[in-house]
Amino acid sequence: MTAEVNIASGEQVRWLPRRRALDLCVPVNDYWVFDGGLVRFHHFSGNGEIVEDELSDDPSIVRLCARAFEAAWERAIPHDQYLPAD
Numbered sequence: 001m002t003a004e005v006n007i008a009s010g011e012q013v014r015w016l017p018r019r020r021a022l023d024l025c026v027p028v029n030d031y032w033v034f035d036g037g038l039v040r041f042h043h044f045s046g047n048g049e050i051v052e053d054e055l056s057d058d059p060s061i062v063r064l065c066a067r068a069f070e071a072a073w074e075r076a077i078p079h080d081q082y083l084p085a086d
Contacts, residue, residue, distance in 0.1 A: 014076030026068040
């Protein structure tokens with residue numbers, strides 16, 4: 001499982017079942033927010049490979065992405081407590 005590598009390096013991993021996110025609005029692209037001032041979006045091909053990254057330091061986009069992440073993170077289940085049936 002890929003999450004084990006992330007956890008071993010000190011990252012916190014959580015899982016958010018889709019049914020727990022029905023009323024959340026989140027960006028459709030995978031993204032990372034850095035230091036509250038930069039967003040890196042990943043654009044994927046049909047087979048899951050990253051074909052392009054896009055950076056944005058637009059404050060409104062950064063704020064939107066940071067808020068969406070926080071809302072999802074609050075509902076997500078820590079890796080060590082997650083069961084796929086949750």
